[in-house]
Structures are given as C-alpha cells and as structure tokens.
Amino acid sequence: MKRLKKMLSLIMAALFIVSSLSVGSVATVNAAAVSGSTIVAKAEAWIGTPYSMGGNSKSGIDCSHFVNTIYSEAGLSYTYMTATSWSQDPSNPPSQLKKVSTPQKGDIVVFASGSDTSYGHAGIYISSTKFIGAQSSGVDYATFGSYWGGTRKIVGYYRYK
DSSP states (O other), rough: OOHHHHHHHHHHHHHHHHHSSOOOOOOOOGGGGSHHHHHHHHHHTTOOOOHHHTTTETTEHHHHHHHHHHHHHTTTTOOOHHHHHHOOOOTTTOTTTTEESSSOOEEEEEETTTTTEEEEEEEEOOSSSSSEEETTTTTEEETTTBBBTTTTEEEEEEEEE
C-alpha cells in the first residue's frame, strides 16, 4: 500500500510537470498590436534580396511570397495567394485579410497590368507615394506613378483582420 501511494504521487507529480510545459505551443498575435511600422521594418530588412519567380527565401523571392513572408514574420500569417490570383479576383482575398478603401502603412497593395489581369503584383504600402516589394530588380522601394498605379492599375488594398 505504501508503495502504491508513492507510485501514485510520482505519477501525479510527473503529470503536473508535463502539463506545465509549453510543448508545441503556437504563438497567437493580436493583429491590432502589430503596427504598420513593424511590418514595414520587417520588409526593409529584405531590401537587396534578388527577385526569383516562385522564390520564397533570402536567396530569391517573388512579390507574392515576399508579402506573405513579411506578414508571417510579423506574426500575421494568412493563406498564401499569388498576386495574379488576387488581381483576377480582388474581391476574394485570403480569409484572414479584408479589402480596405483607405490604405495605411503596412497594408498590402495589389496591382494588375491595366485591364489585363493575367499578370499581378503585390507589395507593402508605405505612403501615398511609395511601397516596398519584390520587383524584377529585387526587393526595394517603388513609387506610385505612371507605372505603378498608372500602367499597372491598383486593384485593391488589404489589411489583416
């Protein structure tokens, strides 16, 4: 009997210790706690990364993976979607994002090639004059103007819910 009590005490102690551990816990981030400045700072850390169609690492990345990676680094993961898919159906973004009419720093901006939605592009909105994204020349700042926002039409701005 004494041995059984000792064994039960050891088992209960072990269960308590195991239940106290944070094994495989997933960090959840309150989207409101992540500022646009945080998202932009994470994006700026990638400046100079070469462009690679379909790439998703510091050795080469495309625009869609770039935006998705930056949001993931900020703790705001969303279902990956290519910029072309977004430009073809801008009213149907990943479920974790919402389309907004007034962009804020850190929002996602999506472009289409004029009326041709077979080509899309995405970046991180910084201000009314610039964004950061993975262009053919690599990750860098770009300005809205005759090309981005002109020839390449803005189809929408998106924010994490």
